[in-house]
Amino acid sequence: MSTAPKKTTRTAAPHAADTHDMIRVHGARVNNLKDVSIELPKRRLTVFTGVSGSGKSSLVFDTVAAESQRLINETYSTFVQGFMPSLARPEVDVLDGLTTAIIVDQQRMGGDIRSTVGTATDANAMLRILFSRIGTPHIGSPQAFSFNVASISGAGAVTLTKGGQKVKERREFSITGGMCPRCEGKGKVNDIDLTQLYDDSKSIAEGAFTIPGWKSDSHWTVRIYAESGFVDPHKPIRKYTKKELQDFLYKDATRIKIDGGNFTYEGLIPKIQKSFLAKDRESMQPHIRAFVDRAVTFTTCPECAGSRLSEAARSSRIQGVNIAEACAMQISDLAEWVGKLDEPSVAPLLAKLRANLDAFAEIGLGYLSLDRPSATLSGGEAQRVKMIRHLGSSLTDVTYVFDEPTIGLHPHDIQRMNELLLRLRDKGNTVLVVEHKPETIAIAEHVVDLGPGAGAAGGTICYEGTVEGLRASGTVTGRHLDDRAQLKDTVRAATGKLEIRGANKHNLQDVDVDVPLGVLCVVTGVAGSGKSSLLHGSLPAEAGVVAVDQAPIRGSRRSNPATYTGLLEPIRKAFAKANGVKPALFSANSEGACPTCNGAGVTYTDLGIMASIATTCELCEGKRFDAVVLDYHLGGRDISEVLAMPVTEALEFFGSGEAHTPAAHAILARLAEVGLGYLTLGQPLTTLSGGERQRLKLATHMADKGGVYILDEPTTGLHLADVAQLLALLDRLVDSGKSVIVIEHHQAVMAHADWIIDLGPGAGHDGGRIVFEGTPAELVAARTTLTGEHLAEYVGSPAKPARKRR
Numbered sequence: 001m002s003t004a005p006k007k008t009t010r011t012a013a014p015h016a017a018d019t020h021d022m023i024r025v026h027g028a029r030v031n032n033l034k035d036v037s038i039e040l041p042k043r044r045l046t047v048f049t050g051v052s053g054s055g056k057s058s059l060v061f062d063t064v065a066a067e068s069q070r071l072i073n074e075t076y077s078t079f080v081q082g083f084m085p086s087l088a089r090p091e092v093d094v095l096d097g098l099t100t101a102i103i104v105d106q107q108r109m110g111g112d113i114r115s116t117v118g119t120a121t122d123a124n125a126m127l128r129i130l131f132s133r134i135g136t137p138h139i140g141s142p143q144a145f146s147f148n149v150a151s152i153s154g155a156g157a158v159t160l161t162k163g164g165q166k167v168k169e170r171r172e173f174s175i176t177g178g179m180c181p182r183c184e185g186k187g188k189v190n191d192i193d194l195t196q197l198y199d200d201s202k203s204i205a206e207g208a209f210t211i212p213g214w215k216s217d218s219h220w221t222v223r224i225y226a227e228s229g230f231v232d233p234h235k236p237i238r239k240y241t242k243k244e245l246q247d248f249l250y251k252d253a254t255r256i257k258i259d260g261g262n263f264t265y266e267g268l269i270p271k272i273q274k275s276f277l278a279k280d281r282e283s284m285q286p287h288i289r290a291f292v293d294r295a296v297t298f299t300t301c302p303e304c305a306g307s308r309l310s311e312a313a314r315s316s317r318i319q320g321v322n323i324a325e326a327c328a329m330q331i332s333d334l335a336e337w338v339g340k341l342d343e344p345s346v347a348p349l350l351a352k353l354r355a356n357l358d359a360f361a362e363i364g365l366g367y368l369s370l371d372r373p374s375a376t377l378s379g380g381e382a383q384r385v386k387m388i389r390h391l392g393s394s395l396t397d398v399t400y401v402f403d404e405p406t407i408g409l410h411p412h413d414i415q416r417m418n419e420l421l422l423r424l425r426d427k428g429n430t431v432l433v434v435e436h437k438p439e440t441i442a443i444a445e446h447v448v449d450l451g452p453g454a455g456a457a458g459g460t461i462c463y464e465g466t467v468e469g470l471r472a473s474g475t476v477t478g479r480h481l482d483d484r485a486q487l488k489d490t491v492r493a494a495t496g497k498l499e500i501r502g503a504n505k506h507n508l509q510d511v512d513v514d515v516p517l518g519v520l521c522v523v524t525g526v527a528g529s530g531k532s533s534l535l536h537g538s539l540p541a542e543a544g545v546v547a548v549d550q551a552p553i554r555g556s557r558r559s560n561p562a563t564y565t566g567l568l569e570p571i572r573k574a575f576a577k578a579n580g581v582k583p584a585l586f587s588a589n590s591e592g593a594c595p596t597c598n599g600a601g602v603t604y605t606d607l608g609i610m611a612s613i614a615t616t617c618e619l620c621e622g623k624r625f626d627a628v629v630l631d632y633h634l635g636g637r638d639i640s641e642v643l644a645m646p647v648t649e650a651l652e653f654f655g656s657g658e659a660h661t662p663a664a665h666a667i668l669a670r671l672a673e674v675g676l677g678y679l680t681l682g683q684p685l686t687t688l689s690g691g692e693r694q695r696l697k698l699a700t701h702m703a704d705k706g707g708v709y710i711l712d713e714p715t716t717g718l719h720l721a722d723v724a725q726l727l728a729l730l731d732r733l734v735d736s737g738k739s740v741i742v743i744e745h746h747q748a749v750m751a752h753a754d755w756i757i758d759l760g761p762g763a764g765h766d767g768g769r770i771v772f773e774g775t776p777a778e779l780v781a782a783r784t785t786l787t788g789e790h791l792a793e794y795v796g797s798p799a800k801p802a803r804k805r806r
Helices: 056-073 123-134 222-226 242-250 268-277 286-295 311-315 323-328 331-339 344-362 379-391 411-426 467-471 476-480 531-538 568-579 639-643 647-653 662-673 690-701 720-735 747-752 776-782 786-795
Strands: 022-028 036-041 045-049 094-096 101-104 152-162 165-175 188-192 254-258 261-265 296-300 399-403 430-434 446-451 460-465 496-503 511-517 520-524 545-548 602-605 613-616 708-712 739-743 755-760 769-774
Touching: 022 056, 036 056, 036 430, 036 446, 036 460, 045 056, 045 411, 056 094, 056 101, 056 399, 056 430, 056 446, 101 379, 123 323, 123 344, 188 268, 222 254, 222 261, 242 268, 268 286, 286 296, 311 323, 331 344, 344 379, 379 399, 379 411, 411 430, 411 786, 446 467, 446 476, 460 467, 460 476, 467 476, 476 720, 496 531, 511 531, 511 739, 511 755, 511 769, 520 531, 520 720, 520 747, 531 708, 531 739, 531 755, 545 690, 568 639, 568 662, 647 662, 662 690, 720 739, 720 747, 747 776, 747 786, 755 776, 755 786, 769 776, 776 786
Parallel strands: 045 430, 045 446, 101 399, 399 430, 520 739, 520 755, 545 708, 708 739
Antiparallel strands: 022 036, 022 094, 152 165, 188 296, 254 261, 446 460, 496 511, 602 613, 755 769
């Protein structure tokens, strides 16, 4: 009888493949990073912390994730790369150990007017297949239920070759789509106010058009109408004949020649519809959006009742429900309805659809509906919708990169988000999270703290290690990690009230509430409980409200804090007055631009399929201005030196002496007040972090007239150390006679409030009701709501109700 030889117990050397357990970054210099070198453990949850603008996103998104995506793109053929975005290599010496990076950021989803939550995920596609298979009556393939496909039919003669002979045959074709023919799948129809398009007392030659961007010398707009021959350009529009007015407003597309060039003439109404109304309103520039709001009235399509679908698509039903009704259901209800369907012929499809819908509920988005336009989602909601496709993924060893995934989440929902992040890690993935919330920092296995300051004062690694080590590290984050705002001993008394009666927008259930004025009022509740619907959709129009919402700042690389806030205008005028020249000379987008780079400061070299290379302009050395302009000075500085100043330095510069400019000083004071003193005046808006952009908007709105401010989650992107500064700013606004209403989930802001309005108890149709009104101390003492429970836990112990200040 033979036995297997005994194995000698010896520690085997690790396999070569098992040694690649780190992502190594050496010499990263993207944006404000200062030669950063770091090793990040794979298959672990790493959280990046630091004050806003310290370089977190530059390291995680613009270095690690960007290089991973660039390397993946390079694996495709040259032909395919020609259709893909060209990505430049990040400014870094060594990047080693990278895996496939999947970025789940806060970018708003889709600007297309037809994009919905259902089309942005796989849910709508699966529902269409489901109805095409078991819906009764059967009306066609899945595209018969798509509001993006129009029904088309046609017939005609085709020439075929049969047996060497050419034969003509009649052929017919038809496509059955689900698009509503009246609204073309948009769910809304529009009525255009002609008085906002032109002044009918003038002729075209006299400048009748009042449409933004329509200039008299443009071949594509005004000159087409003036030189078309269909109308008399010298006759006032009100004196047009019926034929001229018909051609002017409604004529179909017709080819015409102007100055030897071919152009297409079409009536003003279809031209406006194509150039303005085909775009999503939220993606328009502010002045274009204001024009559309004035000129166009949108109403629900009377034919499809806003469902976007044709009558045939709405006629097919499953257990009495058509696809439009299914998409309009709250997703948690739709998941329940799908769960009750028992049809063996489509069992795999039903299982996949159930899993997809359950993922919505699991991630805290069960209150949405599939027909919700994707452009109306907040940044946090959009990020969580993107997460859905990754939750059930079979991929492992992937690097998931998240940008503040807890944004827009009530403390009650943060625990659920933490569990999802840990689940992704447990599947063998590397999870990198940029985050400020202590609840999420606490679950990290590895923490990287950047700083110590923001902008030029940041960009270095202050600490890396465990959470406990961070607490003892003495860094800004470490010192503030356990900060807790206390309930106030006294609260302000209201000086008035805003009455909201019978509010029923979205999920609000006939809400009656008095919003106090002259105090800091916080409106809270779980995500989807109806907070934004109550304040942004139900306040009376005459209330004089200044709303600072979460809509992103739109602008090119040429946009900067000086142009966005209007600061550049008084600066240009001050330079012009001091030097006796035109203000236009001091604009890099106008006459003062460097002739080589056209005021961009850099020149771009196109390398075909590779990323364009940006190099500093040799003529202006990146200063953006013509050399002649730089000879003009104000207070001993030229315009490029002024735009290179941080806000704090500029505040002092324009505050006294030769450069004293009160208008500029007032704007700079507001920028400093919201904590943006470190920003340079000419820093491109495209390089600002989410928190910086939010506070920049707040600074611009502080100058608006109006006694009532509504702020939508102003702590978004704010570091723990900056929250106290924000609370002080809110106090200053209230003490100056303003009324401040804040939609917020951060417990520090709740604890600091004078009055809290809590909505709930749940989300969607489980919310929409006022569950508490009173002071923070009363909410903590009562502990009757989810918010009350979490706030009591945050402040440490129940407190006695605060006294109202007399």
